[in-house]
Amino acid sequence: MKQQTFAFTRSENLKQKPDASTLQFGKVFTDHMFTMDYTAETGWHDPQIVPYAPLELDPAAMCFHYGQTVFEGLKAYVTKEGKVLLFRPDKNFERLNRSNDRLCIPRLDEEVALEALRQLISVEKDWIPTAEGTSLYIRPFIISTEPFLGVAASISYKFIIILSPVGAYYKEGINPVSIAVENDYVRAVKGGTGDAKTGGNYAASLKAQEVAAASGFSQVLWLDGVEKKYIEEVGSMNVFFKIDGEIVTPQLNGSILQGVTRDSVLQLLKHWGYPVTERRVSIAEVVQAQKEGKLEEAFGTGTAAVISPVGKLFYEGETYEINNGVTGEVAKRVYDTIVGIQKGELEDTFGWTIEVN
Amino acid sequence: MKQQTFAFTRSENLKQKPDASTLQFGKVFTDHMFTMDYTAETGWHDPQIVPYAPLELDPAAMCFHYGQTVFEGLKAYVTKEGKVLLFRPDKNFERLNRSNDRLCIPRLDEEVALEALRQLISVEKDWIPTAEGTSLYIRPFIISTEPFLGVAASISYKFIIILSPVGAYYKEGINPVSIAVENDYVRAVKGGTGDAKTGGNYAASLKAQEVAAASGFSQVLWLDGVEKKYIEEVGSMNVFFKIDGEIVTPQLNGSILQGVTRDSVLQLLKHWGYPVTERRVSIAEVVQAQKEGKLEEAFGTGTAAVISPVGKLFYEGETYEINNGVTGEVAKRVYDTIVGIQKGELEDTFGWTIEVN
Structure with missing residues (x-):
């Protein structure tokens, strides 16, 4: 199956491509x-590229009820030379399978998934925008489809990849954002699903995000669910701090996304x-470092925004301005380097990019 | 709107009703x-009863991605007299709105929802099975439908009620089940979504359930996510213990479903x-009571099974047989009474049932 060309049904109604200057995040699709479908009897089967169209699912399909x-x-x-590059897609499909394990969803063949993505991108390559800050966002996902109301793993699934030409995830771009430390709500806890990329984690985060936004903060800094002391993530990103020359990020502990x-x-x-x-990083350590003038930078990392510097941190009634509210040197350097490699403008010394023919 | 008769499109292909003796749980639908749809501009609108049919949703619909x-x-x-009874439906729609609040989903008018249910049941009343242990299971649910890949609350939703004639949820019926105390996985934590009826909680539970089932246990006893000491729920039910004459159940703490x-x-x-x-009930207290011969009963409570006695409890390498593995007197009495009231065979002194005309 790995060498195969997947069945392809060409759309008869091609859409007009959006003006790159007006692109938002994740609103337009190719x-x-x-x-590709899964049934217990046949396993994963019927891989195909088809026109983007609504999914038809039984109202009892388990994905609507039990979050699987x-x-x-x-x-x-x-790239400027017209080459199409993917950034570390093997890591994404590896993680998808780890998420599958946690959610009791059957594993995918990662090579098949990557080949599917290559062929889809190849069909849609004219949709990849080239303006500064734009890219083609790729969303592979799996939903449980069995029409059954018992709480159990589904016996049927659908794996889908959709594509969306996007502008910057945060309107602020690489400019620093204001974040608030969340004391009431918890995103995930050890033993839960925090290290899997599954809907429930994001659903759990919405309320805190809403409360923070109402107070003028664009993101929430999540603390651990057990002691409410240790920093886990910021919004839906991982987080880094530069404290007195050392760069620290919370260690993977089962509730933090890898x-x-x-x-x-x-x-x-x-x-x-x-x-x-x-290592473990407590909010107390970060605030103390800030008070002593040793908190040099803070930034979030994630696929959508790449790097998102933290300019302001709100905690226990106080707002702290980090690095005078401007993007730090390290944040800028990693952003420029990763985006440069992603766009083929810098040498890919780590072998991170894969070219799509 | 509350007095209105909702728009009704009658199905032109009525299904054959299943033989009541073969009914399983949640596999057949009426x-x-x-x-009813929600958009930010119009609010909840277009309530209607329509033929049971697949939902058509954009592949980017948020319910597939972010668990909202x-x-x-x-x-x-x-009842034997042919009356159709609902059991405390007002409590379900109250809780649905509490879940909505937690998940940033717009509230429903509970009276409209109840009237919708009445009219739907009225249309489908011939689907309600009458054999021992059977009933018509009702599944109201709300899904987020906006086609958008940003992590945010959706701006559009669909509220749906589907109906399923069901047999007993557990094949064991009111017979005692074997459960294992879960030490690794966590269902929910304070500050999370454990007290909301949302997919993510159930998705998080599947892995532990799979591990327990592989060892011959039909359910998992969940401990709190913080200290791993205190009992929260059993499977997807609340749990009660009778210890030395006192009946105890874990107090509502934000991570337990009400x-x-x-x-x-x-x-x-x-x-x-x-x-x-x-009150708080620790697993240590329950095991100690069992060792001293004071653990008289344990049972789960939930809509699907009503009452599910616990016959065996596995904890730290030991299997404890509760009440000699038979259904206890209290479990039997509450089961008979609740089912009797639900079926109109016992006097409804609490005013729990509502008749559908």
Whole structure:
């Protein structure tokens, strides 16, 4: 199956492509999508590229009731020479399978999934925008489809890849955002699903995000669910701090998502010789460092925004301005480097990009 | 709107009704469903009863990605006199709105929802099975439908009610089940979504359930996510213990679902004069009571099974047989009473049932 060309039904009504200057995040979709079905008897089968169209699902389909869904997010870029590049897609499909394990969803063949993505991108390559800050966002996802109201793993699933030409995820771009430490709501806890990319984690985050937004903050800084002391993530990103020269990020503990951008940032920083540590980071340590003038930078990392510097941090009634509210040197350097590699403008010394023919 | 008769499109292909003796749980659905849409501009609108049919949703619909869904479960019964009874449906729609609040989904008018249910049941009343142990299971649910890949609350939703004639939820019926205490996985934590009826909680539970089932246990006993000491729920039910004459159930703490059956059981037990306490119950206390011969009963409570006695409890390598593995007197009494009231065979002194015309 790995060498095969998947069945392809071309859309008869091609859409008009949007003006790159007006692109938002995740609102416009391309002409085609990849789909593949799973049944207990046949396993994963019927891979095909078909016109982007509504899914028809029984109202009792389990994904509507019991949240047994997983997803991924990655991006494709076109280089100045017209080459199409994917950034570490193997890591995304590896993680999708780890999410599958946690959610009791049958594993995909990662090579088949990657080949599916290549062929879909190849069909849709004219949809990849080239303007500054734009890219083609890729959303592979799996939903449970069995029409059954008992609480159990579904016996049928659908794997789908859709594509969306996007502008910057945050209107602020690489400009610093204001975040508030969340004391009431919890995103995930050890033993839960925090390290899987599944809908429930995001659903759980909406309320805190709404409360923070009402107070003028664009993101929430999540603390651990057990002691409410240790920093986990910021919004839907991993988070890094530069404290007195050391760059620290919360260690993977079962409730933190193992971000591909997080891993790329760690590799880059080590390569450049920065002292980098993955360890527990308490909010008390961060605030104390800020008070002593030792909190040099804070930034989030994720596929959608790549790097999102933190300019303001609200905690226990106080607002702290980090690095005078401007983007720090490290944040800028990792952003420029990762985006440069993604767009083929910098040498890919780590072998992170894959070219789509 | 409350007095209105909702638009009704009758199905032109009525299904054959299943043989009551072969009914399983939640696998067969009736001829019609109720649907109502929400958009930010119009609010909830277009309530209607339509033929049961697949939902058509954009592949980017947020419910497939970010888990912003809520649901309820309740049952309808036909009495010997042919009256159709609902059991405390007002409590379900109250809870649906509490779940909506937690998940950032716009509230429903509870009276409209109840009227929708009445009219749908009225259309489908011939689908209510009458054999022992059977009923018509009702599944109201809300899904987020906006086609958007940003993590935010959706701006559009669909509220749907589907109906399923069901047999007993557990093949064991009122017979005792074997359960295992879960030490690794966590269902929910304070600050999370454990007290909302949303998909993510159920998705998080599947893995532990799979592990327990592989060892021959039919359910998992969930401990709190913070200290892993205190009992929260059993499977997808609330749980009660009778220890040395006192009946205890874990107090509502933000991570435990506020069960309608739990509340009914509490009211009945108090009415009958049993000493009943809602408090923290540790697994250590339960095991100690068992060792001292003071653990008289354990049972789960939920809409699907009503009452599910626990016959065996596995914890830290030991299997404990509760009440010699047979259904206890209290479990039997609350089961018979609640089912008797639900079916109109016992006097409804609490005013729990509502008749559908």
